[in-house]
Amino acid sequence: MRILALALFLLTTPLAAQDAGSPLIDYAGFRALTSEVQPVRSERLVSLAQFKARAARPDVLVLDTRSAQAFKEGHIAGAINLPLPDFTAESLAEIIGTNPDREILIYCNNNFTNNRRPVVTKALPLALNIQTFINLYGYGYKNVWELGEAVDMDDPRVGWTSTK
Secondary structure (H helix, E strand, O other): OHHHHHHHHHHHOOHHHOOOOOOOOOHHHHHHHHHHHHHHHHOOEEOHHHHHHHHOOOOOEEEEOOOHHHHHHOEEOOOEEOOHHHOOHHHHHHHHOOOOOOOEEEEOHHHEOOOOOOOOOOOHHHOHHHHHHHHHHHOOOOOEEEEOOOEOOOOOOOOEEOOO
16 A cells, blocks of 8 residues: 555656655755745744743643653643654644644744753754744644743743653
8 A cells, every 4th residue: 555655656746846865755845845934933933921821821732842851851831742753644633633723832942041951952053943843834733833032941931840
């Protein structure tokens, strides 16, 4: 069945959209997606106060896509962990639910000024928020909002917690 699906995909995908490498990697599609996401994301950056107010509303999901170990070491209270490498249509639907319009709030290491475990600062162009936003949007979850500032995780307003 998978071979049939792959053959159908290859026959219906324009050659220009395929990489010279694996037929299962579409770099041109990724570039198009990032171009589509950029203006949306720029309008969805919220302050800590806005983030916390949104998080308090019913059915809003605070999603932490850092590693399971980093999440265990500390996270914003109420967040659910699904590491970015584990994103699939199925895993996202399991965590987010059946409503693709559900509001999702995201944050990453680079939202914290502490630069210590579990929020060691990443290279700026590689901040996890960027990849998370693009992936959620690409999987059809377009109601994504991002913590748009850098804060101290020890600030009580953040609501940092640990499952250690």
